[in-house]
Amino acid sequence: MIAKLITEMTRKNAPIVVGLDPMLSYIPEHIKAEAFAEKGETLEGAAEAIWVYNKGLIDATYDLIPAVKPQIAMYEQFGIPGLMAYDKTVKYAKEKGLLVIGDVKRGDIGSTSAAYATGHLGTVQVGSKTYPLFDEDFATVNPYLGSDGIKPFIDVCNSHDKGIFVLVKTSNPSSGEFQDQKVGEKALYELVAEKVNEWGLSSMDGAYSNVGAVVGATYPEMAKVVRSLMPKAVILVPGYGAQGGTGKDLAPFFNPDGTGAIVNSSRGIIAAYKQEKYAHFTEAGFADAARAAVEDMKEDIAKGIA
Amino acid sequence: MIAKLITEMTRKNAPIVVGLDPMLSYIPEHIKAEAFAEKGETLEGAAEAIWVYNKGLIDATYDLIPAVKPQIAMYEQFGIPGLMAYDKTVKYAKEKGLLVIGDVKRGDIGSTSAAYATGHLGTVQVGSKTYPLFDEDFATVNPYLGSDGIKPFIDVCNSHDKGIFVLVKTSNPSSGEFQDQKVGEKALYELVAEKVNEWGLSSMDGAYSNVGAVVGATYPEMAKVVRSLMPKAVILVPGYGAQGGTGKDLAPFFNPDGTGAIVNSSRGIIAAYKQEKYAHFTEAGFADAARAAVEDMKEDIAKGIA
Numbered sequence: 001m002i003a004k005l006i007t008e009m010t011r012k013n014a015p016i017v018v019g020l021d022p023m024l025s026y027i028p029e030h031i032k033a034e035a036f037a038e039k040g041e042t043l044e045g046a047a048e049a050i051w052v053y054n055k056g057l058i059d060a061t062y063d064l065i066p067a068v069k070p071q072i073a074m075y076e077q078f079g080i081p082g083l084m085a086y087d088k089t090v091k092y093a094k095e096k097g098l099l100v101i102g103d104v105k106r107g108d109i110g111s112t113s114a115a116y117a118t119g120h121l122g123t124v125q126v127g128s129k130t131y132p133l134f135d136e137d138f139a140t141v142n143p144y145l146g147s148d149g150i151k152p153f154i155d156v157c158n159s160h161d162k163g164i165f166v167l168v169k170t171s172n173p174s175s176g177e178f179q180d181q182k183v184g185e186k187a188l189y190e191l192v193a194e195k196v197n198e199w200g201l202s203s204m205d206g207a208y209s210n211v212g213a214v215v216g217a218t219y220p221e222m223a224k225v226v227r228s229l230m231p232k233a234v235i236l237v238p239g240y241g242a243q244g245g246t247g248k249d250l251a252p253f254f255n256p257d258g259t260g261a262i263v264n265s266s267r268g269i270i271a272a273y274k275q276e277k278y279a280h281f282t283e284a285g286f287a288d289a290a291r292a293a294v295e296d297m298k299e300d301i302a303k304g305i306a
Numbered sequence: 307m308i309a310k311l312i313t314e315m316t317r318k319n320a321p322i323v324v325g326l327d328p329m330l331s332y333i334p335e336h337i338k339a340e341a342f343a344e345k346g347e348t349l350e351g352a353a354e355a356i357w358v359y360n361k362g363l364i365d366a367t368y369d370l371i372p373a374v375k376p377q378i379a380m381y382e383q384f385g386i387p388g389l390m391a392y393d394k395t396v397k398y399a400k401e402k403g404l405l406v407i408g409d410v411k412r413g414d415i416g417s418t419s420a421a422y423a424t425g426h427l428g429t430v431q432v433g434s435k436t437y438p439l440f441d442e443d444f445a446t447v448n449p450y451l452g453s454d455g456i457k458p459f460i461d462v463c464n465s466h467d468k469g470i471f472v473l474v475k476t477s478n479p480s481s482g483e484f485q486d487q488k489v490g491e492k493a494l495y496e497l498v499a500e501k502v503n504e505w506g507l508s509s510m511d512g513a514y515s516n517v518g519a520v521v522g523a524t525y526p527e528m529a530k531v532v533r534s535l536m537p538k539a540v541i542l543v544p545g546y547g548a549q550g551g552t553g554k555d556l557a558p559f560f561n562p563d564g565t566g567a568i569v570n571s572s573r574g575i576i577a578a579y580k581q582e583k584y585a586h587f588t589e590a591g592f593a594d595a596a597r598a599a600v601e602d603m604k605e606d607i608a609k610g611i612a
Contacts, residue, residue: 023417036432036433042435042437043432043439045432045433046430046432071418073414073421073425074418076421076422076426076439077424077430079425079430080386080389080390082439087385087386105412105413105414105448106411107448108379108411109476109481112327112379112380115377115383116379116383118383119379119385120382124349124385125330126330126349126352126384128347133382133383133388134385142411142450144473144485145473145476145481146478146480146481146484147480147483148479148480148481149480167451171415172415172416172451172454172455173454174451174452174453174455175451175454177453177501178449178450178497181489182489182490183488183489183494184488188484188494191484195483
């Protein structure tokens with residue numbers, strides 16, 4: 001699946017992914033009013049507002065970008081109706097030709113990790129029948145439990161042509177509390193990066209591996225190190241935009257040929273209409289504002305990695 | 307909420323929790339046949355079989371135990387219908403007076419961790435209305451992202467009287483790959499244990515903190531160390547039974563007064579009827595077999611910690 005992502009990034013000239021992390025506070029009032037009028041101020045009403053918002057964002061940007069990354073927590077917080085909106089969003093994005101990175105940060109051990117891998121990337125057997133579930137193209141995975149937690153995901157990557165991104169160095173301020181701790185000469189995140197490289201060799205797909213890594217845009221100096229430790233891993237880069245990362249911080253995440261990384265922006269795109277720069281689109285034009293923000297992000301990154 | 311768990315463990319004289327991790331292969335054939343006859347070999351059929359199985363297990367054991375621990379991955383692998391069975395199981399267990407530990411191993415940063423905390427332990431605001439979601443009493447949480455990932459959960463513990471168990475040292479064979487790495491004189495899991503202690507001080511509830519820890523039964527020598535590093539944390543102990551831990555391994559997890567830990571068994575209870583020891587109950591008597599296995603586990607642990 002990583003080969004397909006590389007192809008789509010190259011074809012659309014856009015090493016970027018839009019994070020569909022719908023907070024109710026981002027959703028324009030007219031969408032919420034209509035959803036609540038139809039379904040009440042209920043979980044179903046919230047889920048409907050999220051779905052309409054996401055559809056607007058996807059329709060306005062799908063031709064410019066290779067992928068979207070819905071953050072499942074933002075849906076899970078509305079319970080089952082929220083997860084139904086997640087499911088609908090994943091399916092709709094795929095219909096529009098987008099690849100979907102499920103930002104689920106799952107991770108457990110053995111048969112439990114296998115169950116998560118099934119739920120997000122695989123298919124389940126019920127009696128004589130087989131069903132896909134959430135069926136994202138990629139999932140993010142937490143490495144704290146070691147190889148036992150990762151290998152069941154890799155098995156499903158291989159059997160179902162899917163991919164994962166393993167958390168290596170996250171974008172948040174406190175990520176260093178454990179990830180930067182020195183184990184001998186190396187930081188823990190470097191050990192994780194070495195493991196990502198090792199795990200990845202068992203799931204190569206073209207020039208890169210289906211086992212990628214997450215490294216925050218807020219830590220460009222660390223990107224240099226991990227880029228060389230895991231040459232076959234595509235790096236998913238959160239933290240651009242609202243979290244502080246800028247285009248010029250991004251060069252170390254990419255290989256010299258301009259591939260090897262995909263940069264996420266969530267709030268900076270989906271709530272662009274709330275920024276002064278895009279305020280002229282107004283709330284009603286939230287989707288056009290998102291499109292303009294994607295175009296600006298493409299340009300900023302192209303300059304940064306040139 | 308931890309005070310309530312301690313009270314219930316003491317009242318029922320059972321520092322144990324039953325893991326509701328329903329694999330289809332554990333569910334008796336007659337339950338599956340009936341569910342599939344009603345709903346077909348569909349995800350809804352699988353979810354119905356899971357629910358009937360769980361209800362049988364809860365009905366047969368609820369008077370003996372303080373809590374159940376459904377592993378959400380086992381439900382998520384059946385998509386939305388599976389998650390509806392999870393939701394129904396949580397609600398039913400609470401109706402029967404059980405506390406529910408949602409084994410969700412979630413963890414992200416900032417507003418995303420806050421969303422997970424809302425979805426599992428809190429309530430969400432939709433317009434002028436407020437709704438509970440999955441509403442477990444406790445959730446398991448992954449620490450890899452540091453304090454940014456944990457604090458939003460603690461906020462919800464404090465506002466909604468809930469608790470969390472943070473992964474410190476997991477029960478699986480490869481848990482040492484990262485968790486045992488030496489940072490100076492200490493192992494990483496010891497640093498995490500120290501943080502658990504620090505985080506826990508902001509959510510005390512009686513003698514213990516709402517911030518507990520997960521330490522595998524398979525690593526009793528490490529339990530000694532972390533027990534002293536986090537005296538106010540209740541330790542949730544997986545890995546008893548099927549994963550190899552025994553009653554005599556458990557003493558170091560408890561404080562001298564016999565409190566401070568809760569031991570989980572999943573397969574060993576819920577699929578007890580498949581063991582030679584309980585085979586006389588037959589498949590039809592799966593729930594009675596589970597009850598007998600709970601009674602034996604109580605005895606084994608009481609001996610082990612005596």
